Amino acid sequence: MKKDKKKNTFILEILAIIFLIIGVVIYFMPSFSNWLYNFEVKNIKEEYVEQIEEISDFQRLYNELKSRNESLYINKQKELKDPFSYEQPSINLQEYGLKDNIIGFIFIPKMNLEIPIYLGANTENMKKGAVHLTQTSYPIGGENTNCVIAAHRGYGKAEMFRNIQKLEIGDDIYIQNFIEELVYKVSSIKIIDPTDIDNLLIQEGKDLITLITCHPYRYNYQRYVVYCERND
Numbered sequence: 001m002k003k004d005k006k007k008n009t010f011i012l013e014i015l016a017i018i019f020l021i022i023g024v025v026i027y028f029m030p031s032f033s034n035w036l037y038n039f040e041v042k043n044i045k046e047e048y049v050e051q052i053e054e055i056s057d058f059q060r061l062y063n064e065l066k067s068r069n070e071s072l073y074i075n076k077q078k079e080l081k082d083p084f085s086y087e088q089p090s091i092n093l094q095e096y097g098l099k100d101n102i103i104g105f106i107f108i109p110k111m112n113l114e115i116p117i118y119l120g121a122n123t124e125n126m127k128k129g130a131v132h133l134t135q136t137s138y139p140i141g142g143e144n145t146n147c148v149i150a151a152h153r154g155y156g157k158a159e160m161f162r163n164i165q166k167l168e169i170g171d172d173i174y175i176q177n178f179i180e181e182l183v184y185k186v187s188s189i190k191i192i193d194p195t196d197i198d199n200l201l202i203q204e205g206k207d208l209i210t211l212i213t214c215h216p217y218r219y220n221y222q223r224y225v226v227y228c229e230r231n232d
Contacts, residue, residue, distance in 0.1 A: 037158035041129070044116055045105055051098060052178050061096040062179060065138040072137055073144040073202050080135040080197055089119030090134050104139055104177035106130055106149060106209075111163050117149060117175075126152055130160070136200060139175050139209065141182045141230060146208040147175075148200050153214045153224070161213040164224055173209060173228045184209045184228035191215055192223050199225060207231075 052058070068091070093101045100118070107114040117132055117139065118125035125131045130151040132138065137145035151161040173184040184207075192199045200210060207230040215224035 033157045038114075041115055044102070045114070047099075048102055048105070048116070055097040058096070058178050061093070061098075062140060064091070065140050066142065069137045069140070069142060069145050072135070077135055077201055080200070088122065088134075089132075091119065093119065098178060101125075103132055104175055107174040107176065108167070108171075109174075110166055110168075110171045111159075111161075113159070113161075113163075115151065115158075115160060121150060126150070127155065133200070133212075136210075137202065137208075139177050139182070140179075141175075141207055143205060143207055144202055146200070146202045146206070146210055148210045148212060150212045153217055161211065161224075162217065164211065164213055164226060167211075167226050173211075175209060182209075182230060184230045186226055187229040188227045190225045190227070192225055194221075194223055196223075 089101055093099075093103065101120060102116045103119055104117050105114055106117055116129040118129055119132050119134075121131040121133050130149050133148040133150055136148040139147040139149070153161050153164070167186050167189070169186050169188070171186045173186065175182040175184065187208075190199060200212070202208075209228040209230075211226040211228065213224050214220045215222040
């Protein structure tokens with residue numbers, strides 16, 4: 001009888017240890033997964049920097065994107081409906097020497113976040129990082145531009161824009177594109193409906209980056225929007 005009791009106690013102790021280990025793994029898995037993602041992003045950025053160092057002339061690409069930005073402003077973004085419906089980019093960066101259609105990187109110190117910006121708001125790109133929404137300005141700066149950048153509010157393997165609510169007026173946002181780094185400051189924050197397209201339009205005379213993600217966290221019926229303005 002004592003042997004059976006001892007055996008049962010031993011089995012319970014083993015099960016308790018197993019469940020403890022499983023609990024610890026589940027608890028730390030998101031952090032570990034995010035660490036792996038950040039490590040991957042670091043390698044992607046190193047490759048990106050090597051690419052732009054090897055290509056001496058980006059003037060043709062810059063001129064093309066500047067011309068497209070000017071057209072968006074002149075035409076008042078008349079083709080902009082649901083920006084997430086534009087899954088394919090309107091320009092192929094590989095033709096200019098940039099792989100994977102990465103237009104640059106966004107760095108947000110307040111969120112301890114740096115992720116690549118892909119052209120085209122398709123599912124695959126949004127798994128990998130932030131996306132530039134077609135029919136909004138490209139992230140090269142300039143008066144009368146508003147580049148809208150979207151990302152998940154937390155994805156299985158990475159935080160992405162999960163902690164966007166940490167941003168406050170005056171916080172810095174850095175955009176590294178293929179020719180330079182641009183610095184923006186958070187100027188305002190809004191919560192909008194998905195159909196409020198007017199809130200994503202170019203604002204007269206301003207140089208803007210607009211960050212957009214789902215709201216509330218874990219739901220998808222509103223949008224959390226952070227406007228960032230460049231003054232120099």
